[in-house]
Amino acid sequence: MSAELTAPLAVTPRHELEQVAFDQAMEARIADLLGRYPTKKAALLPLLWLCQDRWGWISPGVMRAVADRLELAPAEVEGVVTFYTMYRPQPPGKYVLQVCSTLSCQLCGAAALIQHLKRKLGIEFGQTSADGRFTLVDVQCLGACGEGPVVQMNDDYHTRLTVEELDRLLDGLR
Amino acid sequence: MEPILLRARGEANSRSISTYLKLGGYNALKKALITDPADVISEVKESGLRGRGGAGFPAGVKWGFVPKGSPKPKYLICNADESEPGTFKDREIIHVDPHMLLEGIIIASYAIGATTAYIYIRGEFQREAEILQQAIDEAYRKKYLGKNILKTGFRLDIHLHRGAGAYICGEETALIESLEGKRGLPRLKPPFPAVVGAFGCPTVVNNVETLACVPHIIERGAGWFAGIGTERSTGPKLFCVSGHVNRPGVFELPMGTSFREIIEEHCQGVRNGNALKAFIPGGSSCPVLKADQVDIPADFESVAAAGSMLGSGGVIVMDETVDMVWALENLLAFYAHESCGQCTPCREGADWALDIVRRIRRGNGRPADIETLLRIARYASQGMTICPLGDAFCMPLRSFVEGFREEFEAAIAKGEPPRPTNPPVLPVRHDQRMFT
Numbered sequence: 329m330s331a332e333l334t335a336p337l338a339v340t341p342r343h344e345l346e347q348v349a350f351d352q353a354m355e356a357r358i359a360d361l362l363g364r365y366p367t368k369k370a371a372l373l374p375l376l377w378l379c380q381d382r383w384g385w386i387s388p389g390v391m392r393a394v395a396d397r398l399e400l401a402p403a404e405v406e407g408v409v410t411f412y413t414m415y416r417p418q419p420p421g422k423y424v425l426q427v428c429s430t431l432s433c434q435l436c437g438a439a440a441l442i443q444h445l446k447r448k449l450g451i452e453f454g455q456t457s458a459d460g461r462f463t464l465v466d467v468q469c470l471g472a473c474g475e476g477p478v479v480q481m482n483d484d485y486h487t488r489l490t491v492e493e494l495d496r497l498l499d500g501l502r
Numbered sequence: 503m504e505p506i507l508l509r510a511r512g513e514a515n516s517r518s519i520s521t522y523l524k525l526g527g528y529n530a531l532k533k534a535l536i537t538d539p540a541d542v543i544s545e546v547k548e549s550g551l552r553g554r555g556g557a558g559f560p561a562g563v564k565w566g567f568v569p570k571g572s573p574k575p576k577y578l579i580c581n582a583d584e585s586e587p588g589t590f591k592d593r594e595i596i597h598v599d600p601h602m603l604l605e606g607i608i609i610a611s612y613a614i615g616a617t618t619a620y621i622y623i624r625g626e627f628q629r630e631a632e633i634l635q636q637a638i639d640e641a642y643r644k645k646y647l648g649k650n651i652l653k654t655g656f657r658l659d660i661h662l663h664r665g666a667g668a669y670i671c672g673e674e675t676a677l678i679e680s681l682e683g684k685r686g687l688p689r690l691k692p693p694f695p696a697v698v699g700a701f702g703c704p705t706v707v708n709n710v711e712t713l714a715c716v717p718h719i720i721e722r723g724a725g726w727f728a729g730i731g732t733e734r735s736t737g738p739k740l741f742c743v744s745g746h747v748n749r750p751g752v753f754e755l756p757m758g759t760s761f762r763e764i765i766e767e768h769c770q771g772v773r774n775g776n777a778l779k780a781f782i783p784g785g786s787s788c789p790v791l792k793a794d795q796v797d798i799p800a801d802f803e804s805v806a807a808a809g810s811m812l813g814s815g816g817v818i819v820m821d822e823t824v825d826m827v828w829a830l831e832n833l834l835a836f837y838a839h840e841s842c843g844q845c846t847p848c849r850e851g852a853d854w855a856l857d858i859v860r861r862i863r864r865g866n867g868r869p870a871d872i873e874t875l876l877r878i879a880r881y882a883s884q885g886m887t888i889c890p891l892g893d894a895f896c897m898p899l900r901s902f903v904e905g906f907r908e909e910f911e912a913a914i915a916k917g918e919p920p921r922p923t924n925p926p927v928l929p930v931r932h933d934q935r936m937f938t
Contacts, residue, residue: 364659366575367682369682370701373664374664408683408685411685413666414666414667415667429835430832430836431818431829431836435744469587471590471593471626473589473742474590474743476750480626483629485629
């Protein structure tokens with residue numbers, strides 16, 4: 329799974345996301361999404377994914393645009409965005425490192441990876457490195473317990489990691 | 503046992519529809535679509551197939567709850583939210599044989615009269631979602647999905663719906679809320695989803711592995727399926743083993759295989775030649791069992807008789823080096839984070855218990871802590887909360903404290919008494935918002 333190099337996230341800066349509009353390509357995707365459910369509201373999670381894929385995170389401006397498009401209150405959209413841990417209400421680094429810290433991975437040495445990452449990147453969980461490259465996240469069970477310890481980098485799982493392999497992985501990134 | 507659910511493991515291009523067809527795939531669908539839906543349900547009932555997501559409810563009975571003759575649309579939802587710590591079997595099915603799952607979904611939809619099905623997949627499984635989307639596209643092209651499936655007039659659309667990071671959405675009513683575009687807060691039951699589910703309509707939610715069994719039952723018969731495993735826990739089961747074993751992974755074995763055989767033979771024993779200390783038999787929410795219980799057969803009844811649950815089949819193995827106070831702290835941190843916050847006993851109880859166990863590990867434990875932990879385990883479980891997440895943290899809590907009480911007592915005795923200058927330990931929300 330981790331054979332190909334993980335692509336960096338395209339993160340749109342905050343000032344460009346104060347107000348957003350959906351272009352034609354996105355509108356086509358939205359029309360497709362709306363056709364999948366009997367209610368407009370049900371398209372909320374997939375539309376938020378679409379926005380996050382497009383802009384890298386979900387700003388208040390994006391939330392307003394989504395609310396308008398689905399005829400929901402902005403507060404309702406914000407409630408959903410903040411309930412789910414994977415929607416990012418702040419701009420992330422180019423690489424989001426989610427380190428699994430649940431039991432099976434911990435039994436297989438996740439603590440060493442966590443300690444190493446914090447030291448190497450100089451950040452704590454929930455923070456982004458000063459150069460904007462890495463965001464470190466403490467994640468609950470990733471569902472790949474047989475291959476622990478597991479780190480998810482953007483969309484890719486990296487399994488059975490050692491500190492050395494992790495270093496090789498990070499140093500090989502663009 | 504011949505591999506059934508994982509029969510394509512090791513085949514070249516095992517995920518492609520051509521490999522699936524070569525191995526006899528979609529034959530069961532052909533058979534099902536010329537059978538009366540009620541007979542399909544009867545066949546699944548007779549097979550004894552029980553839900554593989556954790557609860558073990560008979561799948562055919564669940565299908566039978568969908569009201570006949572209701573004018574409302576019906577929905578079939580495949581639960582691919584796999585989030586129970588220690589569980590990674592559904593991911594394996596998706597990686598090895600996504601069409602087997604799709605065939606199960608199509609047959610189940612036909613049986614209950616659904617023309618729309620959703621696969622709710624956890625957000626982290628983006629690669630798995632891509633695999634499934636590719637399989638769905640292939641199935642449409644070959645007319646196994648769409649308007650007139652195999653020219654029988656039956657139509658079905660399958661849509662993928664990605665979650666976004668919430669353990670609670672594996673609970674079926676929270677999953678439905680999430681599908682509807684809301685926060686994943688479980689609903690009160692009754693009404694059960696089979697009557698009032700997604701969008702107010704009758705809905706069946708089945709786990710990936712449950713649905714993957716369905717084509718085999720239809721093709722080879724209920725009797726064949728019921729002949730595998732034990733009398734009341736029938737069929738093959740995927741056991742996913744993690745933690746301190748030499749060969750962790752997913753193993754397909756008949757229900758009723760002993761945990762000793764799973765750990766010693768299939769996983770080649772405990773790592774480093776260490777002694778087994780404890781194991782969680784079916785995902786982290788199931789009470790932990792001790793090394794001397796390793797001869798228990800892994801089926802629903804035997805594990806229940808031993809005071810735990812077969813759950814999802816996620817076996818977490820711990821060797822003699824594990825500090826059980828540490829392990830419980832880890833699990834409680836999970837539940838404290840994942841409680842949806844609706845019900846006070848779960849929201850406060852998980853945090854409170856975590857707080858106490860942390861305090862014990864930091865050397866500030868108090869003799870009364872053990873009783874307090876057991877009291878929390880009593881008051882946040884067994885019907886005190888809307889959904890089973892209360893039970894899900896209370897079961898490890900009670901079983902760790904009762905089963906390994908001496909370790910907790912020792913940790914408390916070893917600790918220094920709390921200094922009066924210490925600030926009071928307040929319950930904190932361990933709400934790990936991604937960015938600060």
